[in-house]
Amino acid sequence: MEAATGRTYTIEMRDMAFDPVELRVHPGDTVVWVNRDMVPHNAADADGGWASPALGRNERWELVAGEPSAVDYICDFHPMMAGRLIVEENPSRRRD
Amino acid sequence: MRFPTTPLRSTQPPILRLLPIVLSASLLLLQAPGLFAQELDDAEIAHVAVTANQLDIDLAELALERASDPEVIRFAETMVRDHQRVIAEAAALVERLGVTPADNDLSRTLQAQAEEVRTRLSQLRDADFERAYMEHEVAYHEAVIDAVRQVLLPNTSHPDLAGLLEAVLPALEGHLEHAQRIREALGGR
Numbered sequence: 229m230e231a232a233t234g235r236t237y238t239i240e241m242r243d244m245a246f247d248p249v250e251l252r253v254h255p256g257d258t259v260v261w262v263n264r265d266m267v268p269h270n271a272a273d274a275d276g277g278w279a280s281p282a283l284g285r286n287e288r289w290e291l292v293a294g295e296p297s298a299v300d301y302i303c304d305f306h307p308m309m310a311g312r313l314i315v316e317e318n319p320s321r322r323r324d
Numbered sequence: 325m326r327f328p329t330t331p332l333r334s335t336q337p338p339i340l341r342l343l344p345i346v347l348s349a350s351l352l353l354l355q356a357p358g359l360f361a362q363e364l365d366d367a368e369i370a371h372v373a374v375t376a377n378q379l380d381i382d383l384a385e386l387a388l389e390r391a392s393d394p395e396v397i398r399f400a401e402t403m404v405r406d407h408q409r410v411i412a413e414a415a416a417l418v419e420r421l422g423v424t425p426a427d428n429d430l431s432r433t434l435q436a437q438a439e440e441v442r443t444r445l446s447q448l449r450d451a452d453f454e455r456a457y458m459e460h461e462v463a464y465h466e467a468v469i470d471a472v473r474q475v476l477l478p479n480t481s482h483p484d485l486a487g488l489l490e491a492v493l494p495a496l497e498g499h500l501e502h503a504q505r506i507r508e509a510l511g512g513r
Contacts, residue, residue, distance in 0.1 A: 243494040244494045244495060244497070244498035265491075265494070265495065266409060266410060266413055266491050266492065266495065267405070267406040267409050267410070267495045268405055268406070268409060282405075284409075304398075305398075305401075305402045305405065305406070306402065306498050306502060307398075307502065307505075308498060308501050308502055308505070309498070
């Protein structure tokens with residue numbers, strides 16, 4: 229991933245689900261996962277590209293979005309928890 | 325943690341008369357006749373909650389010794405991790421509330437029946453163990469979810485204890501779904 233230059237988005241882990249389930253960001257945006265549940269969760273690229281550590285209640289983990297991509301991710305501990313992170317090309321780059 | 329025994333009450337509120345119906349679908353859980361001819365107070369509910377969580381940890385540890393399927397192992401690890409977290413939250417709550425969890429007939433029955441399950445599962449190996457363990461986990465979580473909704477929550481008088489039970493429900497439902505998925509996957513091999 230790359231240095232944070234854009235907006236910050238938060239995904240909550242609440243009631244055994246990611247909220248929002250799907251998030252669209254741009255390169256340089258920061259995505260923060262926050263666990264609001266009693267039990268530990270993590271967020272992990274389903275293809276093994278990245279993974280957060282186990283997050284206890286109210287703990288957070290962040291990553292900075294890199295190149296445009298679409299990543300399906302899960303909680304390793306509760307695989308029915310699934311989300312999708314879509315990194316779209318920056319609008320400014322599209323205009324170039 | 326040690327739980328002192330306290331006398332049980334003898335009255336039977338309407339909700340408890342539903343118990344045989346509510347819990348009839350469970351595996352071995354909660355089937356002793358006349359077991360619910362009493363109501364549970366907060367101290368007893370706290371004890372039942374801790375007991376139910378600990379029993380599932382104990383069985384998960386057996387699964388970690390016996391199972392080889394990676395999904396079953398991951399599920400068992402999750403049971404240990406999550407139920408330990410719930411016990412820790414419950415312990416912190418009862419300490420803050422000044423409630424001493426009280427042993428009771430329901431907790432004792434859960435422990436006795438868990439011992440029966442453990443004995444049965446201990447005689448199985450490999451895929452037979454894994455299928456039986458996952459069958460048990462599906463039935464156990466179904467029964468516990470029913471018990472929380474229809475027995476423990478209606479009998480809880482303290483809002484913080486009710487809040488803890490309500491906060492646990494999504495995790496229990498997630499465990500149930502996880503267990504059902506694995507059971508179905510194992511059934512096809």
